[in-house]
Amino acid sequence: MSRSANLLSEEDRVLWSLVARSAMPLKGRRAVEVPVVAPPPESAPVEQSRVAAPATPAAKPKPMPALHALDVPTHDKLSKGRLPIEGRVDLHGLTQSEAYSLLYTFLSRAHAGGVRYVLVITGKGSSSGGDGVLRRAVPAWLSTPAFRHLVSSHDHAARHHGGGGALYVRLRRVGKP
Structure with missing residues (x-):
């Protein structure tokens, strides 16, 4: 074979x-x-011609649902262990590009596997007093169109799960937009 x-x-x-x-x-x-x-090559930019656009309206893209914070009862159940955290990914020590790739791959596989709640550990950042790069970037990534079809909502984790250096992420149900 x-x-x-x-x-x-x-x-x-x-x-x-x-x-x-x-x-x-x-x-x-x-x-x-x-x-x-x-990454796959993108098509070259098309120069705009002086010809008017066709009169037929183009199909409107389907709007993606907005990303919401976890509701309080769900957050409480996750923090107390009454809802299972079915997956974890630790992004400590990775560059932004490595973390982005790993996070997207992890969330895609978890979503395909029917996982509902995961924990994303970003770390709290440098000890120089500022917030960590990944701590700031990951919530922003989760609300971009690339992740929106996977992620339903996210919120900071409870203290024993990492507190401000971790996020609870609720994934969308398989088959739902």
Whole structure:
């Protein structure tokens, strides 16, 4: 039985390249160069012509539902352990691009698996007094269109789950927009 080289999805290739670049070679061995996986090329910008647009109206894109904070009873149940946290991802020590790729892949797989609540650990940030980069960036990412089809809502975690350095994330039900 032969294995095809194209079994990995684009998300898996990105995740694998992140892992492969962080690996250290064994003593006495040379490091293998890992190619950087580039995002798919976007189409070149189309120049606007002087011709008027067609008179037929274009189909309106389906609006994505707004992202809301977790309701108080759900937050309380999560913090007290009455609702299970079915998955966790720790983004400590990752760059923004690595964290974004890992978070998107994790949430996509969790959503496909029917998981409802997950914990995203961002860390509280540097000790220099400022908020951490990921602590500020992850909530903003979760409200972008790329994540909106996966995430229903999010809120800061309870103290014993990481407090301000972690987020409870409710994923949308499979099959619902």
